[in-house]
Amino acid sequence: MSDDAPDPVELGVELLAHLEQESLSVAEAMDRIETVTTNPGVQREILDTAAMRGVIDREDGLVRPTSGGTYVSFDADVVVREGDFSCERCGAAISTGHFVQFDGGELGPFGSTCIRKVLGRE
Template identity: 25%
Template structure:
């Protein structure tokens, strides 16, 4: 199914998350910190994720059902740059920025602490 770029980024991020289940509030908060601050777009991402079969709701939790989707998985990368920026997650000023490279585009910048809070732990095993 064809989605607008922001929705696509949200779906790619959900596919990349390394979590078996999260509360709907946690998923929405992660999307707010990574993809968009607009709640209507977050609602569209959540709806598209349910429609694509990436998320199922059970017992008040969002269960990630990656094997049920037909979207192609692209393993994201963490890109580290030396630049002065503000963290998208916490707003702190930083000299080193981290970006998450998804198939649909880049997310970030993030500080080293915040990028590790985005349920992408498996990416840091390669460092």
């Protein structure tokens, strides 16, 4: 990882902090985390760090965000760029990439359908 590359743990924790559902199964949360990293050790670290910081509660196979109301705004927090991209969620070739702007860095690109799934709008 280069010095200016975003920390995947920080990005994953921020993603979990901005979940729009009251609760998700651990499997659903992992589907979101996989957009940040496919490394199982880093995925566990994201969940553990988020729980340790009080960003999420984990109980009975569910993940519940504790921050309520800190959702990602499509207008303010998602940047759309034209180019040749591969969606970070499904791998499809896309010409319009949607990038989520977090304090810890940028997450994406995603296609128009996948950005909605990653953010819990579908």
